[in-house]
Amino acid sequence: MYTYRLTLCYDGSRYNGWQKQGNTKNTIQEKLETLLTRLLDEEIEVAGSGRTDAGVHAMGQVVSFHSAQHHDPAWLLGEMRRYLPDDIGAMELTVASPRFHARLNATGKTYVYRIWNSDAPNVFERKYMYTMPDTLDISAMEAAAAHLIGTHNFMSFCANKRMKKSTVRTITDLRIDRLGHEVRFTVTGDGFLYNMVRILVGTLLEVGTGKRAADSIPALLDAADRSQAGYLVPPHGLRLEAVYYD
Amino acid sequence: MYTYRLTLCYDGSRYNGWQKQGNTKNTIQEKLETLLTRLLDEEIEVAGSGRTDAGVHAMGQVVSFHSAQHHDPAWLLGEMRRYLPDDIGAMELTVASPRFHARLNATGKTYVYRIWNSDAPNVFERKYMYTMPDTLDISAMEAAAAHLIGTHNFMSFCANKRMKKSTVRTITDLRIDRLGHEVRFTVTGDGFLYNMVRILVGTLLEVGTGKRAADSIPALLDAADRSQAGYLVPPHGLRLEAVYYD
Numbered sequence: 001m002y003t004y005r006l007t008l009c010y011d012g013s014r015y016n017g018w019q020k021q022g023n024t025k026n027t028i029q030e031k032l033e034t035l036l037t038r039l040l041d042e043e044i045e046v047a048g049s050g051r052t053d054a055g056v057h058a059m060g061q062v063v064s065f066h067s068a069q070h071h072d073p074a075w076l077l078g079e080m081r082r083y084l085p086d087d088i089g090a091m092e093l094t095v096a097s098p099r100f101h102a103r104l105n106a107t108g109k110t111y112v113y114r115i116w117n118s119d120a121p122n123v124f125e126r127k128y129m130y131t132m133p134d135t136l137d138i139s140a141m142e143a144a145a146a147h148l149i150g151t152h153n154f155m156s157f158c159a160n161k162r163m164k165k166s167t168v169r170t171i172t173d174l175r176i177d178r179l180g181h182e183v184r185f186t187v188t189g190d191g192f193l194y195n196m197v198r199i200l201v202g203t204l205l206e207v208g209t210g211k212r213a214a215d216s217i218p219a220l221l222d223a224a225d226r227s228q229a230g231y232l233v234p235p236h237g238l239r240l241e242a243v244y245y246d
Numbered sequence: 247m248y249t250y251r252l253t254l255c256y257d258g259s260r261y262n263g264w265q266k267q268g269n270t271k272n273t274i275q276e277k278l279e280t281l282l283t284r285l286l287d288e289e290i291e292v293a294g295s296g297r298t299d300a301g302v303h304a305m306g307q308v309v310s311f312h313s314a315q316h317h318d319p320a321w322l323l324g325e326m327r328r329y330l331p332d333d334i335g336a337m338e339l340t341v342a343s344p345r346f347h348a349r350l351n352a353t354g355k356t357y358v359y360r361i362w363n364s365d366a367p368n369v370f371e372r373k374y375m376y377t378m379p380d381t382l383d384i385s386a387m388e389a390a391a392a393h394l395i396g397t398h399n400f401m402s403f404c405a406n407k408r409m410k411k412s413t414v415r416t417i418t419d420l421r422i423d424r425l426g427h428e429v430r431f432t433v434t435g436d437g438f439l440y441n442m443v444r445i446l447v448g449t450l451l452e453v454g455t456g457k458r459a460a461d462s463i464p465a466l467l468d469a470a471d472r473s474q475a476g477y478l479v480p481p482h483g484l485r486l487e488a489v490y491y492d
Contacts, residue, residue, distance in 0.1 A: 011369045057370070081367060089367035121327060121335035123257045124303070124374060 002070050005096040006080075008032075008061040009089035012052060013127050013236065018061070019051040028052075028088060032063065039079050040067055049102045049109065049243040053195070055235030057128060059112075060091070060242040064102040070095075100245075108172070108244040110188040111197045114237050115205075118181035129182065130237030136183055136208035138176055144207040145174040147217035148200065155224035157203070159195035159232070167193055167224075176204070186241070195232055203230030248316050251342035252326075254278070254307040255335035258298060259373050259482065264307070265297040274298075274334060278309065285325050286313055295348045295355065295489040299441070301481030303374060305358075306337070308489040310348040316341075346491075354418070354490040356434040357443045360483050361451075364427035375428065376483030382429055382454035384422055390453040391420040393463035394446065401470035403449070405441035405478070413439055413470075422450070432487070441478055449476030 010028055020029040029046060036044035046065040052058055073093045080090035099105075116122045116129040117136055148171055155167040171189040178184075185201050203220070206212040212230065220228055256274055266275040275292060282290035292311040298304055319339045326336035362368045362375035363382055394417055401413040417435040424430075431447050449466070452458040458476065466474055 009367070009369045011372075081365070084367075086367070086372050087369050089369040091366055119327070120337055121255070121330075121332070123255045123333050123335040126257075126332050128370060 001066050001068060001098065003064060003066050003096045003098050003100050004071075004073070004076075005092075005094050005100055005102070006046075006063040006065070006090060007092040008058060008063055009091055010058050010061065011087040011127070012055050012057045014087065015054065017052055017054040017056065018048050018058075028061075031085065031088060035080065035083055036065065039076070039083070040069065040071065042067060042069070047102045047104075049106045050192075050240075052238075052240055053235050057236075057239035059239055061240055062102045062106070062243040062245075064096060064100055102243070105245050106191075106243050107246055108188060108190050109192065110186060110241040110244075111192065112239050112241045113185040113187075113197060113201045113233065114239075115183040115185075116181060117178075117183045120181070122181070127236055128239070130234050132205065134209050136205070137210065138178055138183070138208070140210075140214045141176050141204045141208040143214035144204055144212075144217050145176060147214075147221070149174055152221050153224055154193055154196055154221070156220050156226055156229045157196045157199040158193035158226060159199065160193065161226065163193065169193065169196070174200075198233045198235070198238060199226070199229050199231075201230075201237075202233045205233065206230040247312050247314060247344065249310060249312050249342045249344050249346050250317075250319070250322075251338075251340050251346055251348070252292075252309040252311070252336060253338040254304060254309055255337055256304050256307065257333040257373070258301050258303045260333065261300065263298055263300040263302065264294050264304075274307075277331065277334060281326065281329055282311065285322070285329070286315065286317065288314060293348045293350075295352045296438075296486075298484075298486055299481050303482075303485035305485055306488040307486055308348045308352070308491075310342060310346055348489070351491050352437075352489050353492055354434060354436050355438065356432060356487040356490075357438065358485050358487045359431040359433075359443060359447045359479065360485075361429040361431075362427060363424075363429045366427070368427070373482055374485070376480050378451065380455050382451070383456065384424055384429070384454070386456075386460045387422050387450045387454040389460035390450055390458075390463050391422060393460075393467070395420055398467050399470055400439055400442055400467070402466050402472055402475045403442045403445040404439035404472060405445065406439065407472065409439065415439065415442070420446075444479045444481070444484060445472070445475050445477075447476075447483075448479045451479065452476040 018028050020027045046063050049062045077093040114129040116131045119133045151170040173188040175186045264274050266273045292309050295308045323339040360375040362377045365379045397416040419434040421432045
């Protein structure tokens with residue numbers, strides 16, 4: 001048995017997210033499995049580093065899968081590029097160690113959330129940024145972000161109310177950059193709860209617009225209550241930037 | 247009568263070009279005129295600086311129109327942003343001098359043509375770049391471009407075989423830049439013939455891939471024969487960048 005590691009880019013706009021599940025049609029996982037099963041003439045199941053929600057994009061989603069046969073990675077990468085739809089891009093393919101698993105071995109991830117912070121429309125990147133023309137206080141958001149860095153119980157930032165596993169995660173970096181009219185959040189951590197990045201960004205935007213104080217974050221973490229955190233920003237501003245392995 | 251000057255951005259992907267004509271539905275001009283006529287409660291006709299073909303984009307198309315009434319430009323700009331589809335962006339609106347006409351007064355234009363020069367797909371900008379993974383000799387293309395700068399008869403680069411007006415134009419600048427995997431052509435001139443930029447780029451790409459010599463350009467200009475020039479590159483790599491007025 002051979003194990004392959006694939007790095008994938010996708011524009012999530014027209015997909016129901018990464019994960020194939022029940023009756024959910026048109027997922028990225030399904031597109032990939034259907035193609036690989038056909039190309040390799042063998043039932044292929046793929047594991048992503050994690051699911052991305054409907055409408056969320058990826059620059060560096062990592063995927064693993066097994067095949068009974070050995071395939072030349074350059075050949076298989078070429079075939080994938082030829083047959084995948086133009087909003088899913090196969091970037092790299094390597095033969096991995098047999099025990100490699102994209103989700104179980106992931107040690108960290110970086111997500112990017114992009115805000116188009118202007119009254120003037122951005123027609124070319126409209127599908128990749130959340131338009132929010134309000135004046136944003138970057139320093140206040142940075143002060144709030146500093147309270148989120150580190151190991152915390154992120155229950156307040158988890159959309160899954162019935163989460164039974166640990167909601168403790170470690171955020172190692174949370175940067176906020178202004179790039180012209182764009183405000184970009186870049187968050188890196190060992191793992192993220194359901195909707196955690198989008199709730200974090202929504203909460204920081206409430207700080208940036210003066211609706212919430214930067215120093216209210218520690219109490220919000222302590223509350224462990226989703227209803228006290230900020231709003232869920234829309235999916236199209238979010239992309240999974242990179243996944244890390246040891 | 248009041249004259250207005252509007253700067254427009256658009257993603258041309260889903261439109262049949264700028265110009266409303268005969269039975270051609272779904273043009274940018276038509277969208278704009280329909281909206282302005284409704285907003286101003288008066289039949290509005292707009293003049294663009296020039297037509298862009300189906301699938302061609304614009305960063306800075308300039309449009310003029312008249313209205314019997316005076317309208318606050320900030321109000322009208324806000325209304326246009328509110329009601330235009332998200333792939334057409336109203337960037338600026340000013341009251342112009344009564345004689346201003348976007349096409350007749352234009353003294354020059356800049357077009358940008360973008361090539362994605364890699365085997366690896368670019369899913370996020372796929373609608374704005376022409377993918378061409380071949381090795382490109384930038385120096386050879388620059389040498390060829392040098393022969394195109396200046397005042398020439400560009401008949402060989404004109405798709406309209408029955409062109410009765412002058413085919414003499416002046417190209418003041420033609421730059422070729424490599425930006426990572428992107429190769430970008432930026433051409434500025436006093437005016438462009440039908441398909442001229444796309445035929446110019448197709449011809450330069452033939453030089454870049456070694457199919458045509460850089461020093462063959464003067465003879466090609468002299469031939470005044472479209473069939474001797476290069477191929478027509480697809481529209482989606484092209485955008486009208488800026489229009490100039492005195």
